Amino acid sequence: MADKKNAAPLPQPSAAEVEFAQQLVERAKADGVSLVGPGGLLAGITRTVLESALDAELDAHLDEAGVDETTGRRANIRNDHGAKMVQTEVGPVRIQVPRDRAGSFTPRIVPKHARCLDGFNEAILSLYAKGLTTGEISAHLADVYDAEVSRELISRVTDSVLADMEAWRQRPLDRVYPVVFIDALVMKIRQGQVANRPVYVVVGISLDGERDVLGMWAGGGEGAKQWAGYLTELRNRGVEDVFMVCSDGLKGMTDAIEQVWPQAVHQQCLVHLVRASLRYTNRKDWQKITPALREIYTAPTVTAAEARFEAFAAEFGDQYRAVIRLWRTSRPQFVPFLDYDHEVRKVLYTTNIIESLHARFRQAARPRSPEHEAGPTPHANDRYQRPSRAGQRTQPEDDSPTAVAVLGCA
Numbered sequence: 001m002a003d004k005k006n007a008a009p010l011p012q013p014s015a016a017e018v019e020f021a022q023q024l025v026e027r028a029k030a031d032g033v034s035l036v037g038p039g040g041l042l043a044g045i046t047r048t049v050l051e052s053a054l055d056a057e058l059d060a061h062l063d064e065a066g067v068d069e070t071t072g073r074r075a076n077i078r079n080d081h082g083a084k085m086v087q088t089e090v091g092p093v094r095i096q097v098p099r100d101r102a103g104s105f106t107p108r109i110v111p112k113h114a115r116c117l118d119g120f121n122e123a124i125l126s127l128y129a130k131g132l133t134t135g136e137i138s139a140h141l142a143d144v145y146d147a148e149v150s151r152e153l154i155s156r157v158t159d160s161v162l163a164d165m166e167a168w169r170q171r172p173l174d175r176v177y178p179v180v181f182i183d184a185l186v187m188k189i190r191q192g193q194v195a196n197r198p199v200y201v202v203v204g205i206s207l208d209g210e211r212d213v214l215g216m217w218a219g220g221g222e223g224a225k226q227w228a229g230y231l232t233e234l235r236n237r238g239v240e241d242v243f244m245v246c247s248d249g250l251k252g253m254t255d256a257i258e259q260v261w262p263q264a265v266h267q268q269c270l271v272h273l274v275r276a277s278l279r280y281t282n283r284k285d286w287q288k289i290t291p292a293l294r295e296i297y298t299a300p301t302v303t304a305a306e307a308r309f310e311a312f313a314a315e316f317g318d319q320y321r322a323v324i325r326l327w328r329t330s331r332p333q334f335v336p337f338l339d340y341d342h343e344v345r346k347v348l349y350t351t352n353i354i355e356s357l358h359a360r361f362r363q364a365a366r367p368r369s370p371e372h373e374a375g376p377t378p379h380a381n382d383r384y385q386r387p388s389r390a391g392q393r394t395q396p397e398d399d400s401p402t403a404v405a406v407l408g409c410a
Helices: 015-031 041-065 118-129 134-145 151-159 162-169 224-236 253-260 270-279 283-297 302-316 321-339 342-348 352-368 401-405
Strands: 078-088 091-100 176-191 193-205 211-218 241-247 265-268
Touching: 041 078, 041 091, 118 134, 118 151, 134 151, 176 211, 176 352, 193 224, 193 352, 211 224, 224 253, 241 253, 253 265, 265 270, 265 321, 270 283, 270 321, 283 302, 283 321, 302 321, 321 342
Parallel strands: 176 241, 241 265
Antiparallel strands: 078 091, 176 193, 193 211
């Protein structure tokens, strides 16, 4: 699909062309002809343009065949026409495709066996990417273009990009990335049967400051061993070194990263760390705990952060030992971003750069998910609550406004 930003500007119509178009519209109105639809003005113009282009293409093909030296006649000649219905951006159009006697003419404007022009296929792909099912796309095309397009045809159009998708998945990558973000989300995926499966996503920031989705994988269980395999695949595709890898607090992740890129620094997402801390606390104490935690991760230096953490431990250590233990365990993955200034910290402190992608994935997949009709399941709900422990309130699994607001640098 063409990049709209890099597309060439359309030529401006001349005064004569504008006047001619106005005359066509006025004549269509006088004759009671609609602008769109199978018998509309745009369909008629499209048919005329396509047939004229096909005739010109056949003329060029016959000229290439030349003249038979023995008989002095053309080696190949026209052989009537064949009717064909094609789907276009203005609706279905029936055209007359010229044929040659030798049967060697292969049109490129409307290829053989093609029932949809490229623009129409791009419209189908765009609707599918926005989350519409094949049935919804078929109904939409019928309403807008008055075109009867089967679900099977829509499936063939969407399947036509599978080769391009696979080429994108295997494309070579840059040799070095300053920062790489990794995270996974759980979605309903049909592999024989529908089940909750993780979708692994890796986003990198290049040396030029450009963001790029380096890879996506579905299936398996989310674990450090699984991540190690996917990171190894990125290395095999050309990523020789990464300065910093940002992820959640998944156990064993540091070892998995160092196994692939030994010199890489592992930065734990602060949103996940704060969320995990609040999960061990009582909600009535959040007004005291969250400002104290903010003092730690907004400290100007690592030394200052450690001093503030010791003050936090002295105040809350007896009541919430699990929180203190969590922060002490996470210290090696928490402190790296403190070596940078505030602007860089805003990039490194969280994996929200991937969470925004996750939201778009959920939006696109939800209409096709089994729970769309039956109602939301825990993993389909963005506000999924973990079962509460005794005396504790539940905490959102995804990035909730509460968890993000505590950080102050979101």
